[in-house]
Amino acid sequence: DGGITQSPKYLFRKEGQNVTLSCEQNLNHDAMYWYRQDPGQGLRLIYYSQIVNDFQKGDIAEGYSVSREKKESFPLTVTSAQKNPTAFYLCASSPRGRKETQYFGPGTRLLVL
Amino acid sequence: QKEVEQDPGPLSVPEGAIVSLNCTYSNSAFQYFMWYRQYSRKGPELLMYTYSSGNKEDGRFTAQVDKSSKYISLFIRDSQPSDSATYLCAFASINSGGSNYKLTFGKGTLLTVNP
Numbered sequence: 435d436g437g438i439t440q441s442p443k444y445l446f447r448k449e450g451q452n453v454t455l456s457c458e459q460n461l462n463h464d465a466m467y468w469y470r471q472d473p474g475q476g477l478r479l480i481y482y483s484q485i486v487n488d489f490q491k492g493d494i495a496e497g498y499s500v501s502r503e504k505k506e507s508f509p510l511t512v513t514s515a516q517k518n519p520t521a522f523y524l525c526a527s528s529p530r531g532r533k534e535t536q537y538f539g540p541g542t543r544l545l546v547l
Numbered sequence: 548q549k550e551v552e553q554d555p556g557p558l559s560v561p562e563g564a565i566v567s568l569n570c571t572y573s574n575s576a577f578q579y580f581m582w583y584r585q586y587s588r589k590g591p592e593l594l595m596y597t598y599s600s601g602n603k604e605d606g607r608f609t610a611q612v613d614k615s616s617k618y619i620s621l622f623i624r625d626s627q628p629s630d631s632a633t634y635l636c637a638f639a640s641i642n643s644g645g646s647n648y649k650l651t652f653g654k655g656t657l658l659t660v661n662p
Binding site: 534 | 578579581583588589590591592593596598635639641649650652653654655
């Protein structure tokens with residue numbers, strides 16, 4: 435089955451801890467994205483990557499970091515600098531030539547202990 | 548004026564009703580118009596995609612775009628309980644070089660279809 439997988443489904447973070455959210459796709463899509471979704475706020479773009487070894491900040495990149503070492507993988511690290519990390523995190527990807535259409539993974543819910 | 552405004556709902560309708568979901572936008576650079584469906588605690592699913600004014604139909608769903616009024620709508624005919632979800636409108640603009648773009652989402656409308 436082709437698709438986007440995110441793990442874990444739920445993640446708990448302690449104060450001062452960095453945590454990493456996994457995103458993998460086997461759709462052969464070039465571009466990948468990370469969004470944050472808060473109740474009543476819609477989706478906000480954190481980071482995106484159009485090709486391997488390249489990524490750009492989105493609207494709310496502070497307190498987050500990413501890497502894109504492989505086409506299939508785009509992990510997101512929520513650092514201790516992110517003071518309000520509790521949210522639903524969504525990874526997406528889009529095919530070459532169809533950047534405007536994005537396909538989403540199932541999401542990771544991050545909670546702070 | 549906000550870049551995208553979406554009727555917040557929530558919207559509750561009986562099974563079989565016609566549902567109308569709406570978004571307005573202010574950015575003239577938007578070239579692509581999407582509707583996503585998101586079930587509770589799941590990722591959004593691309594439902595409809597269009598880039599021109601007019602209507603696009605797919606089964607029970609019709610997407611309508613009016614670029615002159617900066618208004619898009621999603622109509623659901625013969626609504627079913629399985630249509631109960633949050634519906635998100637989304638917009639994309641791509642720069643002249645095609646190398647950079649951004650999706651802008653509405654905040655979503657929660658729809659409940661009652662059996």
